[in-house]
Amino acid sequence: MDAGLSPFEQGLDKNTANYAALSPLSFLARAADVFPEKIAIVHGNQRTDYRTFYRRSRQLASSLSKLGIGKNDTVSVMLSNVPPMLEAHYGVPMTKAVLHSMNTRLDAAVIAFQLDHADCKVLITDREYAPVMKEALSIATVNPVVIDYSDPEFPQDGERLGTLDYEDFVQSGDPGFDWSLPDDEWDAITLNYTSGTTGNPKGVVYHHRGAYLLAQANVITASMAKHPVYLWTLPMFHCNGWCFPWSISIVAGTHVCLRWVRPQSMWDLIADESVTHLCGAPIIMSTLLNAPAEQKRDLEREVEFFTAAAPPPESVLAAMKTAGFNVTHLYGLTEVYGPAVVNDWKSDWDALPLEQQAQKKARQGVRYVALEDLKVLDPETLDPVPADGTTLGEVMFRGNVVMKGYLKNPDATSDAFQGGWFHSGDLGVMHPDGYIQLKDRSKDIIISGGENISSIEVEDVLYKHPAVQAAAVVARPDEKWGETPCAFVELAAGSDITEAELIAFCREHMANFKAPRTVVFCELPKTSTGKIQKFALREQAKQL
Template identity: 55%
Template sequence: MSAKQNSYEIGLDKNPANYVALSPLSFIARSAAVYPNHPSAVYEGKRFTWAETYDRCRRFASYLASKGIGEGDTVAAMLPNIPAMNELHFAVPMAGAVLNTLNIRLDASSIAFQLDHGEAKIILVDPEFSGVITEAMAQMKGPKPFVIDVDDAAFAGGKRIGEIEYEAAVAQGDSAFVPRPPKDEWDAIALGYTSGTTGNPKGVVTHHRGAYLNAVSNILAGQLGQHPVYLWTLPMFHCNGWCFPWTVAAAAGVNVCLRKVEPTRIFALIKEHGVTHMCGAPIVYNTLINAPDAPKGKAAKPVAGLIAGAAPPVAVLEGAESIGIKLTHVYGLTETYGPASVCAEQPGWGALSPDQRAQMKRRQGVAYPLEEGITVLDPDTMRQVPRDGETIGEVMFRGNIVMKGYLKNEKATQECFAGGWFHTGDLGVLDEHGYVIIKDRSKDIIISGGENVSSVEVEDILYKHPAVLFAAVVAKPDPKWGEVPCAFIELKEGASATEADIIGFCRGQMSGFKTPKVVVFGPLPKTSTGKIQKFMLRDQVQSAKAISA
């Protein structure tokens, strides 16, 4: 049989009328045109409309272009959750450049590495971080970026170190500037760095297409609807705020900016602005739940929240409901633009008891609406594990909401995409419904006497103890068992507990080999996004003088 011609491919080509590269820049243009007078952002008495925000973004993009910033250039930002940080998510790509949001908790050497590695041409700096940026720039090996100060009347202190202030730069820009759309939706839009707990962090490069799709996925998975009022408890520097700057623009919502996570301030903002949605790590919600002035019952305003990370403790999911926050669990990594899976709620869950409902909602779940897939595979055979809730494999993603790759690191890029899936490094199982359940990071599984112990499972029990505020479990070397669980506990204010109390509590709810053999009390080290830094705890355990058996 002769080769058949595909008539559907003849003369039916892409053209400007039927094809436009996907980019989140289209979201702000639409909201400004359709809802010009709708509020876009509020912060410390200041209010902006979508028309004003779009104008400010175009003006700053114009300023960047006048400084020679264009395709392939990196613009870094060391800023808290203020309106300027939100604007940069549009202004920088409008100029054709790539946005690198820096973790505001990093030390000077880490920042110096990232500025050098990303070859930042410009950096925007809040006065609070002028000291560490000055030190970082002194440590840089390559050309130093041009510095723009971003003043904030809500912060007293710090000093200007730049050559111009942000508002002055915006004023110098041209409001008639025409944003530069990406030539290809695969073009880079942002550069973010992994945590880098061992060695230098990897630079994660994301693209316009993925940012566009994940922004829309957030609306669907988080049920934002139209005109949500979104409270910025999640750092915008973290995975570009899980793409929520673009999400809120797509939904023509309101960005309620917040410089620092403070429970009293959060509750006040929820009431004042009618906040409908928020995001955060378990530690953020746990802090709100345990705040002395947390509203309860009818006093609590209903808010929909996304919570991310490994399986959130049942106590957090239950506690959030008690203060009016209905949580949906999402999961992802820097390499997946933030959340790329969701524990999709099923009919009937609302009728379950709070404990049963929390058990269902703590799973990592299924693929985000616009992600192609998430599953658990045997990393050696690349075959999916059985849906038995027991067989452990590696959690993997595939689809458009996965990074381009690691900047200047071809080896790591090839390794993480081996077999046509993105390897997360997380270990998990599939339940009978195909929902992913993370059991641990590969390095956090504790092998005690030949038995695998999930630190997440032990932590979940610890969080049920009435005196426990935060908990983390790591492996402690043991001459008999190889490894045993070691628990680090941060107690609630005014609460007390002993090692015997904690161990006895756990022993009553789990197998003996899973029970912590050592308990250490004290503040736990945390990242700026609220994740407990287990690598520091593992280092502490390895120190012979730190912990005795």
Template identity: 50%
Template sequence: MEGLLKCSAVNYVPLTPISFLERAANAFRGRTSIIDGTSVKYNWEETYDRCIKLASALSELGISRGDMVATLARNVYAMQELHFAVPMAGAVICTLNTRHDSAMLSVLLKHSETKVIFVDQHLLQLAQGALDILANEKVTPPLLVVISESNNSYHTIVNSNSYEYESLLESGNSEFSVRWPTSEFDPISVNYTSGTTSQPKGVVYSHRGAYLNTIATFLLHEMSSWPVYLWTVPTFHCNGWCLTWGLAALGGTSICLRQVYPKNIFENIAEHKVTHMSGAPTVLNMLVNSPVSDRKPLPHSVNIMTGGSPPPPQIISKMEELGFRVHHLYGLTETYGPGTYCLWRPEWDSLPPNEKYKLRARQGVQHLCSEAVDVMDPLTMEKVPEDGKTIGEIMFRGNTVMSEYLKDEEATKEAFKGGWFHSGDLAVKHPDGYIEVKDRLKDIVISGGENISTVEVERVLYSHPAVFETAVVARPDNHWGQTPCAFVKLKDGSNVSDQEIINFCRDNLPHYMAPRTVIFQDLPKTSTGKIQKFILREKARALGSLC
């Protein structure tokens, strides 16, 4: 067809999630956008105006297109505003993990070439340590902006290169012209991988990918207009699974939660009539094992989206008894967070409870905005049979796959080998087309030539009444090569021996899959709630061979 017109003034603009905010200011105006404690409450019109001013202030600081602006903050109101204001200034937002130490933060600030960093007042000492390291290395540190406890001014000035958030924002011009992306493939954010492996990589998101995954995320979360979202997932993690932008698209309300404890969660749900929240399976586990005194009756069913390690079916069951409706998803930092979800089929409602919860724990199918997700043999690049048994690697392709690893061409090429993004996760594909994660590629235990899924062993361990949390890794074994080693945290007041745990597993698993070593301890986690298995693998290796 000839004569088709592609014109920026009429029928084409680059896709970007910051467009959601401009529409929200018009369509939702007086509806509440953000609530943070008792002192911060804004509507969408106010939020738009504040973000315009903040973008202007960043411009006045010398921030230009493509510059990196970092954050180091908990789930505070400023994090919602910065997700719009930074790209509105043409810059790239880099949300840093709040559990990194100063040394790691200095490495990431240097690698990303951050020009300005916004820091939660309570993390100021941590950030200052990183800036001091950079100064000692003769590297020009970024400008520092302190986010105070509330929207009241924070008066402590660290040095001449520091600013206070509200004062900086108020210095901006409300007539500032938004710097829209020149291409929808322009970078919007960099997310450093969360630390389940020892060396984080900078994952680059584009405006287009963020726009599409934002839509996919609120669709799979079954959000409609005016959701009330409780921020239990860290805002820095995959840009809050893209919902920092998504709530603007729906006129939703962000309820900022700085401390994620069961009592805080239940109180906020009751007070604000929360409709949706998200969290790793550890958050679900925390809720179902919370003291009755910390709980409040839910005002209605609350949708909770969970990702990370597969949640044990019994945890899903107990969550639903409390009044939560669990949506299980799967994804990685490299896929903008959510990439697949367990699409529930009505005919499954009549199944026995145990079967239902096993189905709900699967990772499901690709979401609407992903071109393809499949389970493939990483050597032949052929799809595995849909038999629920043959293990392959989960691979992604489409607009919601990262642009690259920042400044790491070799790692990017390796991840995209064969025309697919290689997740490193092992799974099977069932006859109904749903995938089910069996393990991380590096976590699988190979014992006497048999592949042991640590996920399956953990599922059995979670069914023991005394087990609160658990993780299984490989321990060296002179005879078998490797055997499962279980790290277990018991519920308060429980007292069982390692042999009792081993016997329980042998009663519920083939004997070769049962752990031969059980260690009782707290489990190391990232700030997103993921168990850091690389630390446990090192500890298991240090134990030496079992025989």
């Protein structure tokens, strides 16, 4: 024995008996072993049990492997909340490749950039998105193998872009495909792109360890008992559905797929499938509450609803409670696997006056159990700000559910991790009880319907119009969407253009959901150095 080593270090090494890399892939394997006949996926009239879910995921992995897909290869998917998206969350990483889920609302230019930047080898795409994907592929430099998905429950007539059909591709795979856990739990599992505040979006890389831990933390945070029924209103392309595609397998729950977010479909599925949990942006609450009376259903039990983005107003929370939903506010970013902060409600707050309860609910909250540390720090000194609820600082994260970094962008990665913390760019305060509350976004990101919109990106489009001399875009509060882009524009001398014409111009040059909903023509407020005072515009937007 080495006399220089502690007894706790001698002969106590890692081996196959006492160590395995953490990976969420193990959750599905266990669910299939223990609850093979439990319904895992509901999609239209389809019912898929865990035995079949696991088999099909292995077949997908097998077929991808036959194409030569392996470690660190990128498989991109353009899919809505349909069964193949769930299968991809297991089948792709079973080959040790990286899953790249694309936002189905993006325009062709951004999609092409992502395909190229990710070095896409295989693309699985729904025929619903054939027009935009065809254009994107014509722009992109990469030439991936294209696999078309035809939804048997909700047929789409978009043209086929490849030579392979998804169902045939899966069926050609080996149901006994011998997959293994990652060589290292730090290996990449997925790639998600931010909206990008300047220039092109950044590719956020997740690892198996973080996905495993955040998936478990979701179950704890949501107080999920065994066999929950989860309705997919949150897009799975968004931070891998906040890791819930993996969370539900932990408790052998049921995924209820939802191809399109429609009030009638949501109410019917919630009632008919006995849904217990769902996640979504404030727009989902508005859609449910504003549905015609004849579409609403009486619910047998209270449904847990988890929302992010701007905290909903007290009137909405009260209406949701009456409708049968208990709303919990979460906060996070793409860089921390989705939600990593929760407004953990304390029972003694129920006795507070409603106004004080609303103040409590407006706060983002405390760290997830899987997050090691959450602080509001001075961005220059990294000293904690006073916990007085008024001193502004930057919200920073530290722990296992922080991204590996930005793909092919060491400078941005270094900046994000400066001083040993992940810098969120969000400004907030720390309250005396340790709960944080956001006050502003230093990145000027607008969160509309749960989607991040870069104000700078919208401004860049506005500046392309010859009539625009100066432009600034800020968030305008919106009861339905949470926030919408509001543009303040100074026109060039002699120019004449209407609000509708300028909005139409923006829609021609970017994804429609990013275009401003409101345009105000005015002289922009500026500092003595000529910098536009966005804080003044934000206040003005609130009054519109």
